[in-house]
Structures are given as structure tokens and as C-alpha cells.
Amino acid sequence: MLTDLFSPSVQHSLDLVGIFVFAISGALLAVRKNFDVFGMTVLAEVTALGGGVLRDLIIGAEPPAAFADLGYFLTPMLATLLVFFLHPEVERITKAVGVFDAAGLGLFCVTGTMKAHAYGLGLTFAAALGVATAVGGGVLRDILAHEVPSLLRWDRDLYAVPAMMGATMAALLIHFDALSATTSVIPVLTAFVLRLLSMHFHWRAPRAWHRRSAAAEEV
Template sequence: MVGMDTAHLLVRVLDLVGAFVFAISGAMLGSRQGMDLFGVLVLAFVTAVFGGIVRDLLIGAIPPAAIASWHYLAVAMAAGLLTFWFHERLDRLRHPVLFFDAVGLGIFAVVGTQKALDAALNWPMAAVLGMISGVGGGMIRDVLAARTPVVLRSDIYAVAALAAGLVVVAGFYLELPESLVTLAGAATCVFLRMTAIYWNWRLPSVKPPE
């Protein structure tokens, strides 16, 4: 019972951490596009919670955690305010939006997969739900910022989230420690995403007609 409580606490903490870093990525994009404070906070909030809301609705966890608890709103607002006031310092980091987005992607992917497994979903759909949970926030962020969502382009994005979900699934069936598996899954996603950005790895895509 203690182990189960610890596992649930780890998932909850990672969920909030993922919301925080996703909120930073949303707020950074809003700041770069010259949005006002309200626009930055809105972008931070929807980026932080949208993937988690979709995940919870699909597994029947109603109301979604992001709505049932005020912690997600507080975390997103804190990240948005910090980014709004210190965006110039954050902008000095190399690819700050991409890095925070990769971290959020990895965390949401592993948390989504773990929650799906806890809800007794089969392993392929658990990994897919983890991927959906990871890409949801980034998709709504890009849509609101009038950009083509990264997941719909040829970048290694959804594939990285799916890889993280598969790591969690493998660890679940091998009965490995959940904390180790979740961290390994998130690290796998971040590594694949950032490596793909650095080496310009892309999936095959259809060239538009001239």
C-alpha cells in the first residue's frame, strides 16, 4: 500500500512538473510573438493542461485533474509570470522553447502511459495515449500562436513521445521500479527530441506541388 501511494505521488509530482515546463514553453512562445501579459498567461495555461485533460477524458478520469485541482492553474500562472518578466534571460538559452517543450513532452508521455496502464488499458493503447498526452499541449499552443503544430510537420516529435511510452510499458511488464522507468522514459524522449533537433533528423514527408 505504501509503495502504491508512493507511485501515485510520483505520478502526481511529475504531472505538475510537466505542466510547469510546458507552461514555460507556451509563455516563451507568447513572449517571442509580442503577446501581452494576458495572452502569455493564456498560452501558458492551455499548453500546460490541454494534454492532461485529453488524457484524463479518454481514460474516464472525470473531472480531469487539471480542472479538479487548483494546483495546475497555480503552477501554470507561476511559470507564465516568471517567463513574462524574465523572458530575456531565458531567451539567452539555446533553443529555450524547444528544450522546455521536450522536457514537458517526455514527462507528459510517461505520466500518460502510466495512468493508462493503471486504468487497465492494453499496452499498445497505453503507449499511444501517452503520446497523445504529450503532444496535446504543444499542438494547442502552436494553433493559438498561428503556427503549424510541430507534430504535423516532419520533426521527430510524436515519435519521441511514443518511444517514452514504450519504455514505460516495457518497464511495467518487466516489473521494474516505477520511478526508474518513468525517469528513463522521460530521458529517452528528451534525448531523441533534442538529438533530432541538433542533427536535423526528420521523418519522410510529401513535398508540396510547385
Template sequence: MVTAILNPLVQEVLDLIGIFAFALSGALLAVRKRFDVVGIAVLAEVTALGGGVFRDLVIGAVPPVAFTDLSYFTTPLVAAVVVFFWHPRLARIRRFVLFFDAIGLGVFCVAGSIKALNFGMHPLAAIALGAATAIGGGAIRDVLAGEIPALLHPESEIYAVPALLGSGLVALLAVLGALTPITSAFAALLAVVVRLLALRYGWRAPLARGGSSL
């Protein structure tokens, strides 16, 4: 069994950073959609916690930490309040949504993979669960906001690939016994940078040839 030995405090800090970043992206999207304060709070919560709850249910970490650690539940509310009272001008909101979403993606793919490894999951399963942790909340956010999830949108820049790269690097480092807070941060940075580069240069996953004629 491969384990990812990190200080529990480091694990929690990673989780809370990802939660806050994703909550900001959810709340900012709610503002762009003209949701009221309740809608902003709901979108912040589900974006921040959706992927982690799914991961915890799969690995058997029940009840999910989102419902046992008050800081996990209140952090998105803090982000929602920040966005409600202070947000960029409307024309700039989409850029901020994508930026914070990229940060959350990078941090969550690492934190999710580490937790899965620590619960005895095979490295390949840990990679999948790390990616699911990273993209799950964003997918729920987009569905509730009436948008096609970035994961599935044919015109969207690559979304799952950066999460898989970050999760894959975590699993490889764990197998090699080289996973540390520094290398974990590098894995998260890799995912963030790839996602931001994809947004900057329009990198997209290939489509099936001739699919439009079916």
C-alpha cells in the first residue's frame, strides 16, 4: 500500500485554500448570474465542498469532513460575504472566476489524491479521485448556474487534464517516497499553470472526427 505521509495540518491547510478559492469562483459566478445573497452562498458552498464530499463518500471517510469540521463549512460563507460586499466590476468578473477556479483545481487535485492514498487507495484510483475532487464542485456549480460544465463543453479549454497531471504527479511522488509539502505545492502549481496556459492559448481536447454528422 502506498501512503502519502503529510502532516495533518498541511492536509487541512491545502483543503481550506482550495475551499476558499473554489468558493470565490462559485460566488463570483453567482454575481455574474445576478443571484441574490442566498444564491451566492449556495453556489459558494457547493462549488467548494462538492468534490470533497464525493471523494470522502467513495473512500469511506464518513461522515464527510465537510460536515464534521466547522471550518470547512464556514470558509465558503466567508468567501461569499467577501464577494457580496466587494467584487470586481461586472466586465471583469469572468476573468476572476476562471483564475480562482484554476487555483482551486490545482490545490484540490493534490489534496484529494493525498487523502485517497492515505485511505489505502491504489495510486491509479487516487489519481482519479484527486481529479474528481478538483472538478466535481465546479461541475455542480455550472449545472446549478445553468451552464454546460467546463468538463463537458466542447468549446472549453482543457479542464480535467490539468487536474489529472497534478494528481498523477502526487501519486508518482508518493510511490517514489518523495512526497513532501514542497513537492506537493509543485504538483498543485503544475495543475494551476497548465490550466491558466490552456485559458490563455485556447488549448482544447480533440474531438471525434466526423462526430457532427452522426
């Protein structure tokens, strides 16, 4: 279990940081969509907790952690209040928010993989749920905001690929019985750095070969 690698207080603190940053991105999208404060809260909660709830429901961890820990539930509300009152200032530091979002991506893809494996899933499916933990909330956020999920758009910097790398590395460490508090940092940092590099250099996944150039671009 996760507590074998990190103390409960450390794990809880890391989770709250990741939840807070993901919630910020959800609340900011709600502002851009001209949602009211309730809509902002919903998007913040879904973005921050959606992936973890999906994972916990699939592996049978009931109730999901999001509904068993008041801190998990209240942290997105705190993020919503921050954006509600200070969204121009928060918008101006979107690059910094992007860095923390990348850190949350790296953390959640690894901890999601570890938790799924601890509940009995094979390594392949555990890694898949690790990716879902990291990116699922963003997909639900975009769907609720009536947008094509950024995860599926070719004109967005790599997001799922860094999560896949981190989750796969975590699964390999588990397979070789090499996962520890120290080695678990490696896949987290890999996903984090890869996401930062993709943001800086605008790396994107390739589209279909021989794609008709005359086809309309969707933006």
C-alpha cells in the first residue's frame, strides 16, 4: 500500500497539493466559460477528484477517498474561492499553475498505479488506471464545459503521454520489486519533466499518416 512508502501525513499532504492545483485549472476554465460560482465549484471538484473517484470505483475502494476525507472535498472549494476573488491575478500566473499541474500529473499517475495494484489489479491495468487517475478529471471537466477534451486534441501539448510514461515506469518498478519511497520519485519526475518539456517545446502527438491536407482543422 501507499503507506508502506510514505507516511500517512506525507501522502495526504501530497494528495491535497495535487487536488488543489487541478481544482485551480477547473475553476479557471469555468471563469472563461462565464460560469457562476456554483459552476466554478462543480468544475473544480470534478477536475480535482474525478480521476481518483473513477479509479476507486473500478478497484472497489469504497467509499472513494474523495468522499471519505473532508480535506479532499473541501480543498477544491478553497481553490474556487481563490479563483473567484483573484482570478485576474491567478490568470497572470498560469505558467506557474502549469508547473504545479505537471507535478500533480506526475504524482497522481504514479500513486494511482500503486493503489490500483495494491487492490489486486495486474500491472498493465494498474498502469492504465494510473493514467486515468491523472487525466480523468480533466476529461470530465472539458465534457461538462462543452469542449472537446484537450486530451483528444492534436493541437494541445502532450499530456497523456507523460502520464503513461510515469505509470508504466511505476508498474515496472513494482514488477521488479524495486519500488520504494526513493525509487518512486523517478517515475514522478519523469512524467513531470516530460510534461514541462512538452509545454515548453509544444510537443504534440502525431496525427494519421497521409492525412488529407485539405481537411478542415477543428479549433
